[in-house]
Amino acid sequence: MKMVFRSFLIVFALISLVACNQTIPKEALQLSQESFALRQLQTRAFDTSDEKSLLVAGAGVLQDLGFNIDESEINLGVIVASKDRDATEAGQIAGAIFMAVMFGVNTPVDKNQKIRASLITNPINTKQINLRVTLQRIIWNTQGQVSRTESITQPEIYQEFFSKLSKSVFLEANEI
């Protein structure tokens, strides 16, 4: 009993500290080697001077992928889009069923996700325009709580995006 009470106290102390005293991680706004690799992954250079057409093509590809456009600012080459999707994963469901059967515990599993994209064009000279896409997602569980927030960094996702975009603009997407 004493043990239970003590662990309850520790948990409570931790929760109260976390809830009222959050500090930003030191590396949150620090450029790193990883940021350089990510830039290469998320950027392609297109041999064109027509920024508007490139943005229109970019918006088209985002729509092809089921994104809705949230914001755009053509003067700065910005398109912001998002989509809400199912986030259920078979493994988690199996785990939750196992927990329910074995221990009678209701484990929350991932339910919904919002995937956000920003597509930015930036002319680097009179003949070339860089296009960079960044993706992230927020996942909510079956209890409506945010269970995960993350940047999407899988190379194949960006490769696929740029392959679709190249087809759409009839231009070669050059690696930077």
Next chain:
Amino acid sequence: MACLGLTACQTTSMNQVMESSGSQVQLRQMQTRTFDTTDHIKTLRTVIATLQDLGFVIDKADHDLGTVSGTKLDGYQLRMTVSVRSKGQTQTLVRANATYNVTPVEDPLPYQQFFTALEKAMFLTAHTESPSNEEAVMNKVSAPTHTDEPAPKPLEVEDKPSIWEEL
């Protein structure tokens, strides 16, 4: 213990509406830099590129208003709004403010890191706001002397500096 935990929190959450940090002057100084350029478009585009480099997804950008907002998700939520406006005839003032989850960022270090990244991308030196006497101390980290040529800055990505700067 429980009481201690509770006293660390606020008594009424309504206070947050008009809440601001102890010293507005200090906050403004750590969040603001000036650049010797009048090109707002270039500045805003560079701000966007820098935010992307730092792992942000852009939320909004408004050329007329001169603001850019972005969110970084990495197990936490970091929101940043950067505004750009003219200062005198020859300079541009850039102000950034960040919110980490539900807490405003009032530590100078993250802002210094942001402006270090931004000045590299701008190829320009970021000047701190003319610090008034005692508050000059807190700007000791980046108060570069004014030069027309951008001073060579040490790069974090040292093995590929040329590619990094070209982009």
